[in-house]
Amino acid sequence: MTTLAVDVIVLDIEGTTSAAGFILGDLYDYARPRLEQVLARAENDEVIAAARADAITETGLTPDATDTEVADALRALMAADVKSTPLKTLQGVLWAEGFARGEITSQFFDDVPPRLREWRDAGIRLVVYSSGSVASQQPWFRHAPQGDLSTLVEAWFDTVNAGPKKEEASYRRIAESLGLDAARLLFLTDHPDEVAAAHAAGWNVIALDRTGEPWAGEHPTGTAVGSFDEIEVTR
Missing domain, CATH: 1.10.720 (Transcription Termination Factor Rho, Rna-binding Domain; Chain A, Domain 1)
Structure with a gap:
């Protein structure tokens, strides 16, 4: 895969960093x-x-x-x-x-935490954009079994402060909020409609096609990866 030069990686959660079935x-x-x-x-x-x-x-x-x-x-x-x-x-x-209260815990695919730490150490900023509220995103990352991942994330977006994930305007709003050109942003998601919306806004997008997840097999051949380990980025 070609190495992408980006400043920020924006992360979807369900089906991308974490199993939809768990949520x-x-x-x-x-x-x-x-x-x-x-x-x-x-x-x-x-x-x-x-x-x-x-x-x-x-x-x-x-x-x-x-x-x-x-x-x-x-x-x-x-x-x-x-x-x-x-x-x-x-x-x-x-x-x-x-x-x-310790009554519930979160879940992340094994390939995700090491890559998030690696990207952050390399100076790439990490942002979350999920349909789940910011109030649920933050503890989800904070209570990861692999340790507190929330400290790696600098900004949080949901359908309230950014807009619906299937709409191009939402991605333009996030880019404006971060003060970056769309070409310096990379969105990781498993949903084909979100891939299309982010692409329309000029973003780089990599689709996740994880075995057993709701949108597995729904991406055109050669356009998706099966794990974060297959993603190569640099600043």
């Missing part, structure tokens, strides 16, 4: 029964209150919907794996608390 399994299972619990705190928490209101609007519930009705609607979104911003916000709150 959709262990973490979703942790959040499901606790949604009513977090929604009940809306009166005293502006973030939760805003997410609750947005969830009601997004799911078509009436303004007087109960916490149980809102939780049930959110669980339906989880079952369909809808990338809902209010859902991601509430999940992020729950997961951050679960990580802090």
Whole structure:
């Protein structure tokens, strides 16, 4: 593979640094029964209150919907794996608390942590862009089994501060926020639609095609890699 000269590597999480099944399994299972619990705190928490209101609007519930009705609607979104911003916000709150209490842990593919440390040591900046909220991204990296990886990351983006991951404008927004030309950015993701959106914004993109992940085999032959060990970058 040709060595790419970049200043920043932007990382997707699900299916790229970490197994989608772990997130959709262990973490979703942790959040499901606790949604009513977090929604009940809306009166005293502006973030939760805003997410609750947005969830009601997004799911078509009436303004007087109960916490149980809102939780049930959110669980339906989880079952369909809808990338809902209010859902991601509430999940992020729950997961951050679960990580802090040691009730849940994160997961990274074995090839990921060594390469992240290698790239950072080489002066390449690392950034995360995931549909999961920033509130869930940070503890995910902080509580990695391989040690705290959050110290390697300098910026965090989600659908709130950057926009939807399948839209070109989101990548232009991130480049502007980082103060870099798109040609100096590299995005690593497993989702074909995200590959297309980042390419349209002028970014370098490498698709991950990991065995057993949701988008495995969906990339044109010769355009994807199976692990971070196959990626060669320099500044």
